[in-house]
Structure formats: C-alpha cells, structure tokens
Amino acid sequence: MRPIIGITMGDAAGIGPEIIVKSLQQQDVYKRAKPLVIGDVKILKREAAHIGSLVQFNVIEKPSQGLYESGTVDCIDIDLLPQDLAYGKVSAESGHSAFCFIVKAVQLALEKEIDAICTAPLNKEALHKGGHLYPGHTEILADLTNTEDFSMMLSTPKLKVIHLTTHVGLLEAIDKINPERTYKVIKLAYDTFARAGNPEVKIAVCGINPHAGENGLFGNREEEIKLQPGIDQARAEGIDVTGPYPADTLFYRAGRGDFDIVVACYHDQGHAPIKVMGVEDGVNITVGLRNGVIRTSVDHGTAFDIAGKNIADERSLLEALKAAVDLAPVKK
CATH class of the missing domain: 3.40.718.10 (Isopropylmalate Dehydrogenase)
Known part of the structure; x- marks a missing residue:
C-alpha cells in the first residue's frame, strides 16, 4: 500500500x-x-x-x-x-x-x-x-x-499552516479576505486531510487584527465580517474548525498539538512561525x-x-x- x-x-x-x-x-x-x-x-x-x-x-x-x-x-x-x-x-x-x-x-x-x-x-x-x-x-x-481555487500550505513536523492570501501586499491581502475565501480555504484543508484518512482534523483560524480584534477594540470588525461567516459555514457542514484566535498565541497552541492546522490570513502571519521552526524541515504544499x-x-x-x-x-x-x-x- x-x-x-x-x-x-x-x-x-x-x-x-x-x-x-x-x-x-x-x-x-x-x-x-x-x-x-x-x-x-x-x-x-x-x-x-x-x-x-x-x-x-x-x-x-x-x-x-x-x-x-x-x-x-x-x-x-x-x-x-x-x-x-x-x-x-x-x-x-x-x-x-x-x-x-x-x-x-x-x-x-x-x-x-x-x-x-x-x-x-x-x-x-x-x-x-x-x-x-x-x-x-x-x-x-x-x-x-x-x-482556480487552490492554496499554499506550509508544513513542519510540529506545525502546518494554510493561507487565505500569499504574495500580495498587506492592505491588498486584507481587502481580498472575505467569508467565501475563508470557507473555501477551510474546506481545502479539511478535504486534503480527509482524503489522506484524517477526517477528524482540527482546524484553527487566525485573527486579522491584534488579539483577533478583541471584540472590536482593534480594527474595523474584520474578524466578524470577513472570517466568522466562513467559519460558521464550515462548522455547519460538520468541519471541526474554531476561531478566529489571536495569532500571537495560536501558533504556540498548534505547535504543542492542540490543532492539526492553522489558517493564516496573510503571507508573513503564516510564514514567520514556520521559518522559526526550521528551514531545513520546511515543506511547501499546494492543495486544492x-x-x-x-x-x-x-x-x-x-x-x-x-x-x-x-x-x-x-x-x-x-x-x-x-x-x-x-x-x-x-x-x-
């Protein structure tokens, strides 16, 4: 086999x-x-x-x-x-x-x-x-x-990250994030793991703003408008996805095993933690x-x-x- x-x-x-x-x-x-x-x-x-x-x-x-x-x-x-x-x-x-x-x-x-x-x-x-x-x-x-719909996943032995956006400027990245894209990337991650025999995959979504917006204290409620509807749609289909979480603690939690994969909102949010884990162990994966x-x-x-x-x-x-x-x- x-x-x-x-x-x-x-x-x-x-x-x-x-x-x-x-x-x-x-x-x-x-x-x-x-x-x-x-x-x-x-x-x-x-x-x-x-x-x-x-x-x-x-x-x-x-x-x-x-x-x-x-x-x-x-x-x-x-x-x-x-x-x-x-x-x-x-x-x-x-x-x-x-x-x-x-x-x-x-x-x-x-x-x-x-x-x-x-x-x-x-x-x-x-x-x-x-x-x-x-x-x-x-x-x-x-x-x-x-x-047409694909995404970049980065992987190390302890951490896997999939991206909503990658090679665009930060302002453009935030503009491109919407509920449909959030849902699609969550579903891409789920389908990839399910086909590989792991339908119980645990997925966590990063917030866009510091502290994931902290109930509107930071940003313009991007988490509520751009991320949450996509998360809710995926959950309604039975996918084990939660968030959005503050990025500054989420990657630590994922690294210790709380989640199988993190959905990052933009390039450096996802790439930086992976690079810290070690370039020699890094893998770039195309899914979807x-x-x-x-x-x-x-x-x-x-x-x-x-x-x-x-x-x-x-x-x-x-x-x-x-x-x-x-x-x-x-x-x-």
Whole structure:
C-alpha cells in the first residue's frame, strides 16, 4: 500500500539532482513510499558518480514497471539535456526541461498512476528563458490541472499552516479576505486531510487584527465580517474548525498539538512561525488542485552557488517526501 510519489528533478543546473540521489540512497524512504523520479537519467547518473553514490537506475516508461526497492532509483527518462550541462548556470535548456518534468508528473497524477507529486526546485529565470512564463511551480500546476481555487500550505513536523492570501501586499491581502475565501480555504484543508484518512482534523483560524480584534477594540470588525461567516459555514457542514484566535498565541497552541492546522490570513502571519521552526524541515504544499492532486516541495531554491559541490542538504526533500506520503489519498 506504499503510495507512488512522483519526484520531479527540477532545474538540472541546481541542487535538485544531488538532493534526489542523496535522499533515495536512504533505505527508510522505501519503507513508506515508492519514489519515482521524473527527470533526465543521464544527469542523475552523473550526479550519483559525482557524489560517490552506489545506487543503480531503472529506466521505465510507466509507474507500474517500477521496482521500488532500496538501492535502485526508478526513473521515467525525459531526455532533453546535454551530458555536460554546466552547474549553477541559468539556461533555456534546463528551464524547459524542468517544465517538461512537471507536465509529465501532472499527467501521471491526473491519470491516477502516481499518488502525489514532490518537486525539486526550479529557477524562474531559466523557466522564462525556456519559454514558460509562469511565476513558479504553483501557477504551473494550477494551469495544467485547470484549477482556480487552490492554496499554499506550509508544513513542519510540529506545525502546518494554510493561507487565505500569499504574495500580495498587506492592505491588498486584507481587502481580498472575505467569508467565501475563508470557507473555501477551510474546506481545502479539511478535504486534503480527509482524503489522506484524517477526517477528524482540527482546524484553527487566525485573527486579522491584534488579539483577533478583541471584540472590536482593534480594527474595523474584520474578524466578524470577513472570517466568522466562513467559519460558521464550515462548522455547519460538520468541519471541526474554531476561531478566529489571536495569532500571537495560536501558533504556540498548534505547535504543542492542540490543532492539526492553522489558517493564516496573510503571507508573513503564516510564514514567520514556520521559518522559526526550521528551514531545513520546511515543506511547501499546494492543495486544492483538480482531482485531488497533491504536490509537496522543498522549501528552498535551486542554490546555484553550491550546485556541484556535494554539500547540499537533502533534509527538506526528505520532509517533502514524508509530507507527500502523509497527504496522498488513502488507497482502498
């Protein structure tokens, strides 16, 4: 019953191939998952030789052909890159190939041939040079799955956060929050956990203002107008959601186990506590994609400055793989 996790190789000029090989030479990964790399196998082989890894590579055409056993890396080979691709250099070739890896992963996920997607980092400049004008992974995935309502979830071993808004200014973020968006994000969080076998998930919502407005003392009753109706709608459907709570104590309570996930109202409200918990353990998750497609990712970039030096830390990818396993829909 181990889920098949499709791992996209990301930008081949960065640390993606290195952290993939380092992660998949660890036996524990295979106890919980069937990892399948979607990338360029010659680059993976080059990286294995570079770091002194003894793993072997099994090139397959479809996930059902995988061996999924320790010591062997199963790979769907998308052969687009030159053998001598330079480390740490922006190129149209690496940007285009990174996009193609994602396209293949999404196809397999929509066809239910893999159970979740785990992405190594891509480089936005290279992506654009390769002819794909997206801000990043999330927008690519939303486009390829024809998804409009999605959200970013951040995860560490002790804390999970989902966002009402992300990459907009603070004033615009508050303006964008409304009861409909509040309800939708709560429902996205609930559905994600329920599909993974945890319908009893406990959800808590952050207030917008200090002390969650303290009954109108701070702000203009944003909690009452923008958040509470969405919370009430979700509760009426049987979802265990409470709040809004003051953010300065809610994250502490969630970290000690009172709640499974926190709904943050804006970018820094949710990101700052996660970063404090440790960047190496952070995982970026896209939820709400069509057909229940789950995507997890490392919480760092391509690190061109250290690519090819055998010093990249694979811990974030290992955490992303664990998150993909935990959130993959339960097989029946």
